[in-house]
Amino acid sequence: MMGFFERLREGLTKTRKGFVEKVELIFAGRKIDEETLGELEETLITSDVGPGAAAEIIAVIREEADKGKIKDTDDVKELLKKKMVSILGYSQPIVVYGDRPFVILAVGVNGVGKTTTIGKLASRFRSQGLSVLLAAADTFRAAAIEQLEIWAKRADAQFVKHQSGSDPAAVAFDAIVAAQHRGVDVVIVDTAGRLHTKSPLMEELKKVKRVIEKAMPDAPQEILLVVDATTGQNALRQAEMFDRAIGITGITLTKLNGTAKGGIIFAIKKGLNIPVRLIGVGEGIDDLRDFNPEEFVEALFS
Amino acid sequence: MLEALSEKLESIFKKLKGKGLLKEEDVELALKEIRLAFLEADVNFKVVRDFVQKIKGKAIGKEVLESLTPGQQVIKIVNEELCELLGKTNSRIQLSSNPPTIIMMVGLHGSGKTTTAAKLARIFKKEGRRPMLVAADLQRPAAIDQLITLGSQIDVPVYYSKELRDPVTLCEESIKKARADARDIIILDTAGRLHIDDSLMSELKRIKERVLPKEVIFVADAMTGQDAVNIAKNFNERIGIDGIILTKMDGDARGGAALSIRAITEKPIKFIGVGEKIDMLEPFYPERIASRILGMGDVLSLIEQAQKSFDQKEAEKLQKAIIDESFTFDDLKDQLKKLRSMGPLESILSMIPGFNKIKNLNVDEKEFIKIEAIINSMTKKERRNYQILNGSRRRRIAMGSGTTAADVNRVIKQYVELKKMLKMFKGKGGLKLPRFLPF
Numbered sequence: 193m194m195g196f197f198e199r200l201r202e203g204l205t206k207t208r209k210g211f212v213e214k215v216e217l218i219f220a221g222r223k224i225d226e227e228t229l230g231e232l233e234e235t236l237i238t239s240d241v242g243p244g245a246a247a248e249i250i251a252v253i254r255e256e257a258d259k260g261k262i263k264d265t266d267d268v269k270e271l272l273k274k275k276m277v278s279i280l281g282y283s284q285p286i287v288v289y290g291d292r293p294f295v296i297l298a299v300g301v302n303g304v305g306k307t308t309t310i311g312k313l314a315s316r317f318r319s320q321g322l323s324v325l326l327a328a329a330d331t332f333r334a335a336a337i338e339q340l341e342i343w344a345k346r347a348d349a350q351f352v353k354h355q356s357g358s359d360p361a362a363v364a365f366d367a368i369v370a371a372q373h374r375g376v377d378v379v380i381v382d383t384a385g386r387l388h389t390k391s392p393l394m395e396e397l398k399k400v401k402r403v404i405e406k407a408m409p410d411a412p413q414e415i416l417l418v419v420d421a422t423t424g425q426n427a428l429r430q431a432e433m434f435d436r437a438i439g440i441t442g443i444t445l446t447k448l449n450g451t452a453k454g455g456i457i458f459a460i461k462k463g464l465n466i467p468v469r470l471i472g473v474g475e476g477i478d479d480l481r482d483f484n485p486e487e488f489v490e491a492l493f494s
Numbered sequence: 495m496l497e498a499l500s501e502k503l504e505s506i507f508k509k510l511k512g513k514g515l516l517k518e519e520d521v522e523l524a525l526k527e528i529r530l531a532f533l534e535a536d537v538n539f540k541v542v543r544d545f546v547q548k549i550k551g552k553a554i555g556k557e558v559l560e561s562l563t564p565g566q567q568v569i570k571i572v573n574e575e576l577c578e579l580l581g582k583t584n585s586r587i588q589l590s591s592n593p594p595t596i597i598m599m600v601g602l603h604g605s606g607k608t609t610t611a612a613k614l615a616r617i618f619k620k621e622g623r624r625p626m627l628v629a630a631d632l633q634r635p636a637a638i639d640q641l642i643t644l645g646s647q648i649d650v651p652v653y654y655s656k657e658l659r660d661p662v663t664l665c666e667e668s669i670k671k672a673r674a675d676a677r678d679i680i681i682l683d684t685a686g687r688l689h690i691d692d693s694l695m696s697e698l699k700r701i702k703e704r705v706l707p708k709e710v711i712f713v714a715d716a717m718t719g720q721d722a723v724n725i726a727k728n729f730n731e732r733i734g735i736d737g738i739i740l741t742k743m744d745g746d747a748r749g750g751a752a753l754s755i756r757a758i759t760e761k762p763i764k765f766i767g768v769g770e771k772i773d774m775l776e777p778f779y780p781e782r783i784a785s786r787i788l789g790m791g792d793v794l795s796l797i798e799q800a801q802k803s804f805d806q807k808e809a810e811k812l813q814k815a816i817i818d819e820s821f822t823f824d825d826l827k828d829q830l831k832k833l834r835s836m837g838p839l840e841s842i843l844s845m846i847p848g849f850n851k852i853k854n855l856n857v858d859e860k861e862f863i864k865i866e867a868i869i870n871s872m873t874k875k876e877r878r879n880y881q882i883l884n885g886s887r888r889r890r891i892a893m894g895s896g897t898t899a900a901d902v903n904r905v906i907k908q909y910v911e912l913k914k915m916l917k918m919f920k921g922k923g924g925l926k927l928p929r930f931l932p933f
Contacts, residue, residue: 237533240536301745302604302770303604303742304604305603333640334644336636338635338636338639339634339639341636387742387744388746389746420717422719424718424720424722426717447688450689450690450721451725475633
């Protein structure tokens, strides 16, 4: 647990530093007035929290300030922390349960890090002693199959593929049938990146899900949307559209080791009530962590 | 792609329109809305602040107050400032006077460097040049395979090495190879990296110092949020960039990153990526994007795209049909056929003024096959004069085309709407009719 917390903090150091420094700078020796609140709002917006969610958070602080409850920087931080944790809710990691295989369908727009996330996730399940099978259902992008195959080898996972350009639903189907025969614990289906605005591609995704259900009625038990923390307000649209098409059960927030703050998850949680399950804090095979709202916000404010 | 912002601004300006003289508080109100819209569009807040200040300085005062149409005046000012911010002219990739021209692609992970490198190579090849792609991404699994596959799709050679582990050496070697093979364009596809990763950023710097590229192209995802400013600033200050390519512009991201990156680097945006297919890279025209942001549609882009696929004579025939109001079902069929050969329908339709207002414009290619079948089942007379299409004729057409009467009714209704719209185009004095309107 110690190691985990350290890693998370490490991954979020830049985020935390920038944010806390700013908050402290804003409130250093100043009373809480409209100007300081305006600056705080901008700080939230700069973290991609979004103008709407930022305004709501500011409103709470303004209310408390009017009641005379806020005296100094620490009060502001405590309040911000409380408010932000309450938006994110409680920790909901991925739990492998029920009949095997436990099927995870990974989806998202192009370039968010789906394949990398799957590789890391496979490695984590393997280290928990679970058998894993990866399904190369991104049959569109050049060399996507090869990329996943390399990850399968690294993570010591089984691998099912068809030819490039073949039907992704058929790959998913075969993978699940194979997993059932072999008694595999977890199947992770990699899909091609697709913009949520492309209706034929979203239809294709619906078909993948339908075919998975045909192979195994309870599956997919988890539909994981991978979101790039660098993305701005469009991430909310992505979550909305993918959710509408196939029903998202969890989110993985990647690339949190940069300077992007990933503040859009507040709007996603608030708007769609989809929990963030995992965060990516680096390129290494171990750089995938359970998302924990308290720790996430704590790391922002500590 | 930027419709959402356009819609927002349109609704703001609607409030301004028809109010006669514009009061200072109206300008303030409009600017407040513009600020919010820009922030929702992911334009960096500092950039927004500067922008709003500028507009304020120009809008409040006599210029607007004395204007006959205050709303239009504000649109004009906002548009001018947007164009200013986005850069004034379309900027091409500079070629070396002493070939080969070396182009280096840099950017974060997943921004679309590899795909864009291949798209660029395709454009140069089409121009009759001899490009070569270099697989310098030795980090991501199968990145080399990806570039090789893309290279073979466009018949452009790819330099790669499964032995070399140092991208700097690999890039140097690739230049030797390109010279030996008389290649005049070399595109280096480097690995994605974080702008704060010291060792990887200095590696890029070393590549740049060794191969002295003519252009370093920063590839950025159009969906990037507030951090776009930090990322672009770092790449520009540490490596030095010459141009920007924005990818994934075919989504519904409001594209505020375009403004942010431009403002912070002052480097030109050269191309935009508008799809996954290898031919979906378009030149960036600042004034067009600005006018698209303002809800004016992108008539110019449309014309250019249309020109590629349209035969001049047929276009004239169509124009005549529009002017004579003799637009028949046959014309519709012809246009649909050409439209489909032009590229993805969403991207074409989104460029037509007015179309970006239609919510959830789901363009299903199958729908067009249906329409074609319905028109094919009409008699020549029916195609020329829709008014004779009574119930029994409609039923016959439905039977003949394997569709339902409801389908037929819908197609006829759409055709009539379209006819009306074309009439409107003709009638609008101010709006120039695009010469090759695809309907």
